[in-house]
Amino acid sequence: xxxxxxxxxxxxxxxxxxxxxxxxxxxxxxxxxxxxxxxxxxxxxxxxxxxxxxxxxxxxxxxxxxxxxxxxxxxxxxxxxxxxxxxxxxxxxxxxx
Amino acid sequence: xxxxxxxxxxxxxxxxxxxxxxxxxxxxxxxxxxxxxxxxxxxxxxxxxxxxxxxxxxxxxxxxxxxxxxxxxxxxxxxxxxxxxxxxxxxxxxxxxxxxxxxxxxxxxxxxxxxxxxxxxxxxxxxxxxxxxxxxxxxxxxxxxxxxxxxxxxxxxxxxxxxxxxxxxxxxxxxxxxxxxxxxxxxxxxxxxxxxxxxxxxxxxxxxxxxxxxxxxxxxxxxxxxxxxxxxxxxxxxxxxxxxxxxxxxxxxxxxxxxxxxxxxxxxxxxxxxxxxxxxxxxxxxxxxxxxxxxxxxxxxxxxxxxxxxxxxxxx
Amino acid sequence: xxxxxxxxxxxxxxxxxxxxxxxxxxxxxxxxxxxxxxxxxxxxxxxxxxxxxxxxxxxxxxxxxxxxxxxxxxxxxxxxxxxxxxxx
Amino acid sequence: xxxxxxxxxxxxxxxxxxxxxxxxxxxxxxxxxxxxxxxxxxxxxxxxxxxxxxxxxxxxxxxxxxxxxxxxxxxxxxxxxxxxxxxxxxxxxxxxxxxxxxxxxxx
Numbered sequence: 253x254x255x256x257x258x259x260x261x262x263x264x265x266x267x268x269x270x271x272x273x274x275x276x277x278x279x280x281x282x283x284x285x286x287x288x289x290x291x292x293x294x295x296x297x298x299x300x301x302x303x304x305x306x307x308x309x310x311x312x313x314x315x316x317x318x319x320x321x322x323x324x325x326x327x328x329x330x331x332x333x334x335x336x337x338x339x340x341x342x343x344x345x346x347x348x349x
Numbered sequence: 350x351x352x353x354x355x356x357x358x359x360x361x362x363x364x365x366x367x368x369x370x371x372x373x374x375x376x377x378x379x380x381x382x383x384x385x386x387x388x389x390x391x392x393x394x395x396x397x398x399x400x401x402x403x404x405x406x407x408x409x410x411x412x413x414x415x416x417x418x419x420x421x422x423x424x425x426x427x428x429x430x431x432x433x434x435x436x437x438x439x440x441x442x443x444x445x446x447x448x449x450x451x452x453x454x455x456x457x458x459x460x461x462x463x464x465x466x467x468x469x470x471x472x473x474x475x476x477x478x479x480x481x482x483x484x485x486x487x488x489x490x491x492x493x494x495x496x497x498x499x500x501x502x503x504x505x506x507x508x509x510x511x512x513x514x515x516x517x518x519x520x521x522x523x524x525x526x527x528x529x530x531x532x533x534x535x536x537x538x539x540x541x542x543x544x545x546x547x548x549x550x551x552x553x554x555x556x557x558x559x560x561x562x563x564x565x566x567x568x569x570x571x572x573x574x575x576x577x578x579x580x581x582x583x584x585x586x587x588x589x590x591x592x593x594x595x596x597x598x599x600x601x602x603x604x605x606x607x608x609x610x611x612x613x614x615x616x617x618x619x620x621x622x623x624x625x626x627x628x629x630x631x632x633x634x635x636x637x638x639x640x641x642x643x644x645x646x647x648x649x650x651x652x653x654x655x656x657x658x659x660x661x662x663x664x665x
Numbered sequence: 666x667x668x669x670x671x672x673x674x675x676x677x678x679x680x681x682x683x684x685x686x687x688x689x690x691x692x693x694x695x696x697x698x699x700x701x702x703x704x705x706x707x708x709x710x711x712x713x714x715x716x717x718x719x720x721x722x723x724x725x726x727x728x729x730x731x732x733x734x735x736x737x738x739x740x741x742x743x744x745x746x747x748x749x750x751x752x753x
Numbered sequence: 754x755x756x757x758x759x760x761x762x763x764x765x766x767x768x769x770x771x772x773x774x775x776x777x778x779x780x781x782x783x784x785x786x787x788x789x790x791x792x793x794x795x796x797x798x799x800x801x802x803x804x805x806x807x808x809x810x811x812x813x814x815x816x817x818x819x820x821x822x823x824x825x826x827x828x829x830x831x832x833x834x835x836x837x838x839x840x841x842x843x844x845x846x847x848x849x850x851x852x853x854x855x856x857x858x859x860x
Contacts, residue, residue: 324732334736336541342695342748389708419832421745426839457766465761494818569726656834
């Protein structure tokens with residue numbers, strides 16, 4: 253059981269790290285603000301989501317696990333709103349130079 | 350633990366890189382964004398130094414609320430950035446810059462020498478602090494120090510917050526005195542932001558109360574909880590759901606003063622009961638401390654929020 | 666497991682830190698805000714990994730605080746009229 | 754080198770960088786930023802001393818840590834007041850400096 257948990261952790265956290273890598277590459281390489289925003293949201297959603305999922309087997313109490321999930325949900329809320337605000341600002345021309 | 354050392358080294362390099370950027374950026378806004386990132390990384394560094402309470406304060410106050418003040422200011426001052434003298438100050442001449450560099454280098458070298466030469470364990474008050482915690486019904490020594498042993502510092506700090514708020518209010522133009530803080534809103538509100546400002550504050554209030562409550566035993570406490578509450582309030586104002594209150598409102602005045610006042614009241618009763626100013630009788634120490642902390646949290650939240658909102662710029 | 670989690674934490678931190686090059690390059694201020702947002706999320710992930718790996722007291726609560734304030738800087742920027750200009 | 758020493762050196766550089774920025778940068782807002790760097794460096798040094806004073810089963814001496822928490826909040830109130838003063842000066846005069854213009858600059 254321990255072993256299965258550990259394997260799940262390694263796989264999921266690694267996958268999450270890959271999404272952060274992708275987010276960074278996208279943020280640096282994509283040509284304009286809109287596409288960069290696209291890269292950012294993937295890291296926000298999936299990167300942190302997979303890391304949290306991967307950490308769950310390592311937490312031994314239910315409240316501890318719930319707190320991890322709460323961190324993810326709150327970051328989602330923030331991320332979604334910021335994406336909306338930024339996209340709207342870029343759309344109105346604020347993001348172009 | 351080689352990986353841990355690597356992580357520490359990476360963190361330190363990042364923090365220093367951001368510090369250089371904050372000084373070197375050509376405009377203020379990029380420097381301010383650097384400062385927000387800097388605060389977040391510093392919170393990680395504090396955790397690595399086993400100071401969870403400080404990490405939380407740095408994340409909420411050092412990076413979050415300070416960042417908000419600086420961001421708003423850098424946007425408002427954007428037009429002034431391209432100004433030359435006499436509208437803006439000129440950079441100092443090269444010899445002066447070199448002199449400043451020399452001075453800063455000397456200070457850095459002296460501090461670094463101090464850090465490197467004094468390697469032994471530092472003198473510590475940890476034993477004394479822990480010794481009396483059970484009497485207070487607490488597990489977190491930092492909260493114990495803040496609320497009990499060094500309560501006078503904490504009280505004076507509340508007074509500093511209040512003084513800063515009075516300083517900011519007094520900057521209002523005469524006709525706006527007693528009015529609503531901050532510039533009148535020009536930005537249209539946004540559906541997504543309104544949704545966030547409706548969803549997040551209830552959760553934020555729960556988390557703030559939890560942080561305050563858990564502060565007795567684990568990292569957390571009145572400052573951290575108060576800063577979260579302030580951020581939630583500001584979010585509601587930014588989304589346009591509520592205006593900032595006119596500063597002449599009685600409840601505003603009551604909220605900002607009730608924390609320090611309660612602290613002083615409890616402190617004075619210390620004279621009548623056991624050992625003097627700001628000491629708690631053992632039997633009711635815990636409920637008393639929780640009561641003081643709750644009222645303090647409310648005051649801190651309102652004061653921090655109003656400090657960010659700025660001087661009144663609209664008529665009441 | 667501890668070593669793996671620490672390694673992952675350092676890796677994610679370094680990744681999002683590289684993303685900070687966007688703060689240096691811009692070109693628009695909104696791009697810099699995005700880089701800060703990515704650093705915020707990555708910092709939270711690194712914090713959670715670090716906290717679970719070394720059982721630091723309070724690490725998850727610090728992450729909770731950061732998550733609550735995650736949108737704050739960007740909202741402040743947009744609502745104070747930041748995106749209206751200021752690309753260099 | 755222990756982590757505490759590493760962060761100690763970091764704090765020394767932060768203090769130096771903050772001092773330099775506060776002395777040299779002409780823009781007031783940047784001076785405020787630099788002073789905050791200086792403050793953060795000082796706080797971090799306190800944290801290092803606290804870490805070295807770890808005892809009684811705690812990770813660090815709680816007294817300096819509590820002082821730093823107080824310090825961070827006071828630094829914030831000072832920053833907020835300074836920013837408000839700066840914005841007011843700018844609002845009133847359209848300038849971001851208090852230096853008197855030299856006679857030849859006056860149009």
